[in-house]
Amino acid sequence: MSSTPPKSLLVQGYEVVIGFETHTQLATKSKIFSRASTAFGAEPNTQACAVDLALPGTLPVMNREAVALAIRLGLALGSHIAEHSVFARKNYFYPDLPKGYQISQFEIPVVQGGEVSFLLGEEKKTVRLVRAHLEEDAGKSLHDEFHGMTGIDLNRAGTPLLEIVTEPDMRSSAEAVAYAKELHKIVTWIGICNGNMQEGSFRCDANVSVRKPGAELGTRREIKNLNSFKFMQQAIDYEIRWQIDQIEDGHAIQQATVLFNPDTGETRAMRTKEDAADYRYFPDPDLPPLVVSREWVEQVRATMPELPRQMAERLVRDYGLSAYDAETLTQSQSMANYFEAVAKMTQQPKLASNWVTGEVAALMNRQQVSIDDPEVPGPVQVSALIQRISDGAISHSGAKTAFQEMAIRTRTSFEELAAYLVELDALIESRGLKQMNDSSALDTLIDDVLATNAPMVEQFRAGKDKAFNALVGMVMKASKGKANPQQAGDLLRQKLQ
Amino acid sequence: MKDLHQLGVAELAAAIADKKTSAIEAAQHLLARAKQHETLGAYLALNEESTLAQAHAADARIAAGERGPLLGVPLAHKDIFVTTDFPTTAGSKMLQGYQSPFNATVVQRLADAGAVTLGKLSCDEFAMGGSNENSAFGAVRNPWDITRVPGGSSGGSAAAVASRLVPAATGTDTGGSIRQPASFTGITGIKPTYGRCSRYGMVAFASSLDQAGPMARSAADCAALLSAMAGPDIDRDSTSLDHPAEDYSAALLKPREGATATQPLKGLRIGLPTEFFGAGCAPDVLAAVRVALAEYEKLGATLVDVSLPRTELSIPVYYVIAPAEASSNLSRFDGVKFGHRAAQYNDLADMYQKTRSEGFGPEVQRRIMIGTYVLSHGYYDAYYLQAQKIRRLIAQDFQQAFTQCDVIAGPVAPTVAWKIGEKSDDPLANYLADIYTLSTSLAGLPGMSVPAGFGAGHMPVGLQLVGNYLKEGELLHTAHAFQQATDWHLKTPEGF
Numbered sequence: 001m002s003s004t005p006p007k008s009l010l011v012q013g014y015e016v017v018i019g020f021e022t023h024t025q026l027a028t029k030s031k032i033f034s035r036a037s038t039a040f041g042a043e044p045n046t047q048a049c050a051v052d053l054a055l056p057g058t059l060p061v062m063n064r065e066a067v068a069l070a071i072r073l074g075l076a077l078g079s080h081i082a083e084h085s086v087f088a089r090k091n092y093f094y095p096d097l098p099k100g101y102q103i104s105q106f107e108i109p110v111v112q113g114g115e116v117s118f119l120l121g122e123e124k125k126t127v128r129l130v131r132a133h134l135e136e137d138a139g140k141s142l143h144d145e146f147h148g149m150t151g152i153d154l155n156r157a158g159t160p161l162l163e164i165v166t167e168p169d170m171r172s173s174a175e176a177v178a179y180a181k182e183l184h185k186i187v188t189w190i191g192i193c194n195g196n197m198q199e200g201s202f203r204c205d206a207n208v209s210v211r212k213p214g215a216e217l218g219t220r221r222e223i224k225n226l227n228s229f230k231f232m233q234q235a236i237d238y239e240i241r242w243q244i245d246q247i248e249d250g251h252a253i254q255q256a257t258v259l260f261n262p263d264t265g266e267t268r269a270m271r272t273k274e275d276a277a278d279y280r281y282f283p284d285p286d287l288p289p290l291v292v293s294r295e296w297v298e299q300v301r302a303t304m305p306e307l308p309r310q311m312a313e314r315l316v317r318d319y320g321l322s323a324y325d326a327e328t329l330t331q332s333q334s335m336a337n338y339f340e341a342v343a344k345m346t347q348q349p350k351l352a353s354n355w356v357t358g359e360v361a362a363l364m365n366r367q368q369v370s371i372d373d374p375e376v377p378g379p380v381q382v383s384a385l386i387q388r389i390s391d392g393a394i395s396h397s398g399a400k401t402a403f404q405e406m407a408i409r410t411r412t413s414f415e416e417l418a419a420y421l422v423e424l425d426a427l428i429e430s431r432g433l434k435q436m437n438d439s440s441a442l443d444t445l446i447d448d449v450l451a452t453n454a455p456m457v458e459q460f461r462a463g464k465d466k467a468f469n470a471l472v473g474m475v476m477k478a479s480k481g482k483a484n485p486q487q488a489g490d491l492l493r494q495k496l497q
Numbered sequence: 498m499k500d501l502h503q504l505g506v507a508e509l510a511a512a513i514a515d516k517k518t519s520a521i522e523a524a525q526h527l528l529a530r531a532k533q534h535e536t537l538g539a540y541l542a543l544n545e546e547s548t549l550a551q552a553h554a555a556d557a558r559i560a561a562g563e564r565g566p567l568l569g570v571p572l573a574h575k576d577i578f579v580t581t582d583f584p585t586t587a588g589s590k591m592l593q594g595y596q597s598p599f600n601a602t603v604v605q606r607l608a609d610a611g612a613v614t615l616g617k618l619s620c621d622e623f624a625m626g627g628s629n630e631n632s633a634f635g636a637v638r639n640p641w642d643i644t645r646v647p648g649g650s651s652g653g654s655a656a657a658v659a660s661r662l663v664p665a666a667t668g669t670d671t672g673g674s675i676r677q678p679a680s681f682t683g684i685t686g687i688k689p690t691y692g693r694c695s696r697y698g699m700v701a702f703a704s705s706l707d708q709a710g711p712m713a714r715s716a717a718d719c720a721a722l723l724s725a726m727a728g729p730d731i732d733r734d735s736t737s738l739d740h741p742a743e744d745y746s747a748a749l750l751k752p753r754e755g756a757t758a759t760q761p762l763k764g765l766r767i768g769l770p771t772e773f774f775g776a777g778c779a780p781d782v783l784a785a786v787r788v789a790l791a792e793y794e795k796l797g798a799t800l801v802d803v804s805l806p807r808t809e810l811s812i813p814v815y816y817v818i819a820p821a822e823a824s825s826n827l828s829r830f831d832g833v834k835f836g837h838r839a840a841q842y843n844d845l846a847d848m849y850q851k852t853r854s855e856g857f858g859p860e861v862q863r864r865i866m867i868g869t870y871v872l873s874h875g876y877y878d879a880y881y882l883q884a885q886k887i888r889r890l891i892a893q894d895f896q897q898a899f900t901q902c903d904v905i906a907g908p909v910a911p912t913v914a915w916k917i918g919e920k921s922d923d924p925l926a927n928y929l930a931d932i933y934t935l936s937t938s939l940a941g942l943p944g945m946s947v948p949a950g951f952g953a954g955h956m957p958v959g960l961q962l963v964g965n966y967l968k969e970g971e972l973l974h975t976a977h978a979f980q981q982a983t984d985w986h987l988k989t990p991e992g993f
Contacts, residue, residue, distance in 0.1 A: 055597065055599075055835065056585065056701075280874075
């Protein structure tokens, strides 16, 4: 870590050092130490049982599913899964913490070490993990709903969290955001977290400090609860500038916890080290050490999916895609699976990739829906389109029109390509999208275009290549998109020679 | 037939089964008796309606032909067990009027066995104390001398059983809270192996030590209760032992290997820890214990000297670990969700401070402060961690002793019951009185108190028996054999 960073990464001569702590809400049905439901959005305090309310006499009982999900993360990130780990009590008073302590793994976490690798532009980056530990979430304090009072909603109390802690390995806000996006992709990919940042299922805290290259680590400030990638970058950039300004003005940085205000774009200290509580951690006597047998780890390993990085590498290898396309397609497991289905059905991986990252992704963005949404035509539909493009029945532009028609009609339930082709052909027919493959009709059309655009023909003959493309465009337009552009180009060139 | 209140668990169950009396008659009789002896301070809550409904239900089960060792038998619970039909206070103003939405596992299991709950019994606040003077609802009197304490923290349970208000009661023992009051009131009580009875529904004092157990007049009656109370509850209590329930009543009757008609305990080796028989123990107590041990020799047992070298350390170790856990366990009593909340406060911190200052008594506050201190940053290693290390050594000492003997015996407490108020200004003197019971709790071993005669002021003396892990059956058998040969457990305080 002491090697001199490239100059391009320095900000006003300072090196930026960032570490992350991410609270991922584990996708279990019930809470980590009780049987109450974890579903989001229920009426306040309807999903808190006696254990969550910390009624006298209640005791925690470990939810094994939460442990299994922690093991999944450990396996995905190449971590050590501890055979024995220990739950401790973190003691502090707050109204939304019913027991007066939070149960959290402190000294011995279940997931130890590991790393997250990702591309930052063209460059491969690796961020090392310190640990990932299991803990319970607190309830929510509602300060705005009740005038002059605070409401407490304990539905969230006891929700299982896996807190993923990195080494201070990141050197820019862009790298930090890329790390967070990669981690987000992994936890949703392996199914341990729904990834919903709005609902707080994936909450990042960024520890930020700056130093002169080669110097000791600077004092860090922790930006809490960054729950969007956009704010994450803004917050870190603001914090970096603020810290450098402070140091340049001769002030020392005080260790502090800060909050980012998206309205002002600023970070503000909520508490400093001086008022840090003494949490009086000690092993929770209500919970024996968590024992994870090798057999259990192997059972979980047997259910692990191919991971995004492995899959991206395989897409490059098996389908000849570019690294960039493979990366784009493995943004989510559903998109990657969608692509593979189309590639296999059509045997046209490049076209499949172009369609999924092009039209399909554009539609998803436009409608703000996932690839599994009924508004997005399914892999069979896109495969059928690609098939008809390949066999010349429809042009690219015609296919795009057909795709929009499909989107309006909602996703088909056809699973067989052959069966859907019948429906697609009917659509092509009824919308008049069939490509003009008849060369005599095209011949006439081209002659008309050449006759009415003599100046353009002159320009081409004068050596302007652009004019040729314009002429092809005019032919396509005259054919209402039905002409096969390849064929039109060939014919046009023949006639111009 | 004797008066109903003179009958023990087995006798009463038999009388009810044989239709000589009924559950409803027994319940009515004992409810009346509870009111008659209100001045003892044993009961904190009665609910006549619920008790009679339970008794009717038991009678209906009997009418349907059902039989059971606890069916129709009235019991009462230490007010540390949460109950749906009675308020649960844990002896604290903090929980005055608190109503639990569920029953403790132990309470539920006894109810399922057909026992009829008469009410809730006083205890030291949050089970912290050895005299029952720390209850927010007043001291409990020892029926053998109403100017003396009944012991604690299960003082209400002990006084109620000794004064024949109820044939048996539940108690909890963290550092001696079943054994010491049993000893002080001349009854029989057993603290099982840690984890043998579920802690679910016990208001927690010190999680790694708390254990429920029965208190009754005889080992046989304790066996009947414990058979119903013990057994795994792993879906609710992670520290519950996954070890099947046992029929302890059957264990009493099963002869030891090598037993003869006159020597039922032939072959039993009783270990006497040198450290339990030193100058710290009052001569009257030692005298009674030695007479009891001589009786054991007559029954065929051999006495062997053993050593528990860290006995003295058990006091500081216990008074670090128990308050540490308590300071955290009691954090939930913050005035936010249930229990007492100060009427007037300025802000959140003020609400916490006033609520907890008003709600907790002085001994509880003292232990919360000790516990908070020993867990604090910079002190944790020196106190808490060190105490845990010595705790392991104490447990090892017992295992060493058990290579030489089957059961360990000695006094339960260094003295007989003291006068109410005598030690209430001296917490340290109270702590030191726990010396013979703490090490067993720290090691998680089963221990019991068996009536063994009388000491100064004609106050009862208990003999402590300690067994190895899960040897409750052997302990109860050993106590039962003694009670077959002696009648100390049948003595009743005058006027009761």
